Amino acid sequence: MDTQALNFWLNNLAVIAFAITAVLAVNEKDDIDIFAVVVLGSITAVGGGTLRDLIVGVPVFWLPDAIDIRLAVLASACVFIARPFFRSAKVYVLMLYLDALGAALFAIQGTIKIWGLGLTIPILPLVFGVMSAIGGGIIRDVLVGRKTLLMSSELYIIPVLLGCASMVAIFKFFPEHILAGEILCSAQIFIFRACAIHWNLSVPNFMVLRSKK
Amino acid sequence: MDTQALNFWLNNLAVIAFAITAVLAVNEKDDIDIFAVVVLGSITAVGGGTLRDLIVGVPVFWLPDAIDIRLAVLASACVFIARPFFRSAKVYVLMLYLDALGAALFAIQGTIKIWGLGLTIPILPLVFGVMSAIGGGIIRDVLVGRKTLLMSSELYIIPVLLGCASMVAIFKFFPEHILAGEILCSAQIFIFRACAIHWNLSVPNFMVLRSKK
């Protein structure tokens, strides 16, 4: 399998993973309809990448063939139809891991895209890698009126940031191993984030701005 | 009257309608000044279309001659000056119909614009038609801290979606009747939405993700 085919399937997987997790964001007190679920699922799935593409000034990734947006709409609609299944606590935890997978894939793909555009000042692949991973979820949380990821001390941005930094290092020092690097760095983010979910880790205290209690 | 002139006037009407309805979004507990009313009115009026134009990568529609933004600023300022008039319950209901009119016009014009850009995979005119109609109002609601349209079971997205679908069908099967189609599909959205307002209809139960009570 070549890089392009791999990217195609990993991207589809990430879109579906994120679209499905939109259901996580729905507050227990709200009644939302299937169209809102589809809109929120799609925004979660393509929002971060859309923002990235707009800012760097390249065509938005899901436009030409509309594959990603169709996948996102379909996946969200399926989640709505199969909603009783998503109610159990076990599935909720599964969703967290799926979200970690989506974040890992989008972060590394974003980093690769930015590097490929010649934006190689190291801060730029990091900024846009993180944006690709968390942008969609943040827009979704704003739209549903939830606290965004930024306002929690969940261990989320650190794994993403470290993974993107590893990818930048691979571009700099092992430019002949991009494909292996892509898989390894995505795995790095996923595993680190999965550990954070499993052991309920949060950001170390010295990195948190505690409010006066 | 030719299509272009019709579009020009319908667009102006929609901008004014949406700018006026921004006053609806102001929470009773808040004190907002004339400048905030103008900013919110303008965002409601041009926000959805701006987002659409940015994502598809065409020049933002209100830029070259600034007509739409001037109309929106003027209409919002008038609403501020005539604010006692907008306090009665009767006018409030009138505003709802005005909002339905704005949504109907923007949805169909958005659909037509997207189709004209060659984005004819059916899901794209639908996505951007809905975005044109509800985008501005959603940004406004986020800015004022109100629950957005997505978090209610109001019957709003369905009429818009069906109207856009009708317009896509006209492009596909009756490409010689675009002008008539534009009027009919706008009317379809407006009438369906007006019925929803009048009889206080909401999204059918089987389409709503009820929370555990």
Place this chain on the structure above:
Amino acid sequence: MDTQALNFWLNNLAVIAFAITAVLAVNEKDDIDIFAVVVLGSITAVGGGTLRDLIVGVPVFWLPDAIDIRLAVLASACVFIARPFFRSAKVYVLMLYLDALGAALFAIQGTIKIWGLGLTIPILPLVFGVMSAIGGGIIRDVLVGRKTLLMSSELYIIPVLLGCASMVAIFKFFPEHILAGEILCSAQIFIFRACAIHWNLSVPNFMVLRSKK
């Protein structure tokens, strides 16, 4: 010192000022980590200008050399590290003045950029001047779940708007004094806003949409 060098340093000053003030936005009840502080600081610093550049369709200002984003990240990280310093009431007031300085510089620089792009219909430099000044702060407030500037009767938009209008007047009537105009109009905004902070002025009553009490 020529105009370009002056603009370069004034812009850097504004970016740092805004990045620092992001710490103001953090609600006392929230615990946010260093990465969230950096994200919020950067968005406050470059958000308004990014939105402006996207809408007018020019390359986003911080992209090519990434200077602004590096400054913003660095300044935000410093604020996080020196956070005990930012807890005192005196420093809080200093932050308000710093924020006024950032708004003044960004507003006038935004106005100048828009005029330079040939968008000389007077409403456009005003719209984008105000957007450059308040856009970043509004996005930040939405992300942290705070009431945005628009929902208060703080005297903020009026000074910015008047300063941008002065700058437009200078372009129209004294096009040979752009540099002096830039300094004077920035000073005008800063002084007016500083007075508002010092004497705790708010928008005059006749300009405020009071809610029913």
